[in-house]
Amino acid sequence: MTVVGPFGLSVRDQALEADVQAGLAAVEEGLLEATKSGVPFITEAAQHLVRAGGKRFRPLLVMLAAQFGDPYAPGVVPSAVVVELTHLATLYHDDVMDEADMRRGAPSANARWGNSLAVLTGDFLFSRASRILADLGPEAVRIQAEAFERLVTGQILETAGPLDGRDPIEHYLDVIGGKTGSLIAVSGRYGAMMSGADERVVEILTHYGERLGAAFQLADDVLDIASDSHESGKTPGTDLREGIPTLPVLHLRARAEATGDPDDLELCALLDGDLADDARLAEVLRRLRVHPALEQARRDTVRYAEEARATLAPLPECPARAALEELCDAVVHRAG
Secondary structure, X not given: OEEEOXXXXXXXXXXXXXXXXXXXXXHHHHHHHHOOOOOHHHHHHHOHHHHOOOOOHHHHHHHHHHHHOOOOOOOHHHHHHHHHHHHHHHHHHHHHHHOOOEEOOEEOHHHHHOHHHHHHHHHHHHHHHHHXXXXXXXXXXHHHHHHHHHHHHHHHHHHHOOOOOOOHHHHHHHHHHHHHHHHHHHHHHHHHHHOOOOHHHHHHHHHHHHHHHHHHHHHHHHHHHHOOOOOOOOOOOXXXXXXXXXXXXXXXXXXXXXXXXXXXXXXXXXXXXXOOOHHHXXXXXXXXXXXXXXXXXXXXXXXXXXXXXXXXXXXXXOHHHHHHHHHHHHHHHHOO
């Protein structure tokens, strides 16, 4: 058993491991090349998050999906660079919106250079992704445009909040379907499509990415509360402190509203208070870590991961399918 990529997927097939490792290495080269500018400062800012590392989850999925066609087809690596550039660009913008100070264990771009330059750097990355897409053909451009529309719609829905009478949990699942699921679905789709896989395989891997993307985000929600050292480089409770409505908190609020339990209502009141206070945040984390709402969020994560696994059933049994199934396990494992 070997480990592939920063995400830590275990691969048991040497040929598959070699293909994936080579593909991810080519993606890293492509990311560095795509973020170069004739203006040295732009290069520094654009490569800030590239060099900070990351899970490279989306390129990994592109490489695995490409195994169902020709993994060496010329469009595979560029399409993986496109999805990762798009993801990185959204991180620059997210950090501005969230007023985040850290990203991947390093100062965020907005903390280092200010909000305006962080936003413009994100725009620069979007432009470079679009330039690569132009060489991949109009269908690839259309797919990316549709996914980006969903991504931005998810962000707007999160910012606006649920309409009156709308279940906040259903609203949140719609949000993550757009913000996270859309681009991970495109990763599976691009990998299969660029490799020349059968259209049915492309459809299967698109749906797989959609469900896995939801599980991936829900695992992050759990990690924000349950972990001692957050994998994204953020400290535990970062989302709580920023007022981001993660799934465990939504389950807590739904339970408090339904039962009127005094302890739950008190915990909700703590969440609504000033979590900039370290002691208050520590108390909220302590209580959430033993609350049934966290376990419910874990079960939801498992459910989405199992739905992703189930979509793979029509695919032929092969090392790539086994790796995709193990990716479901890896996502669930992150949530405990």
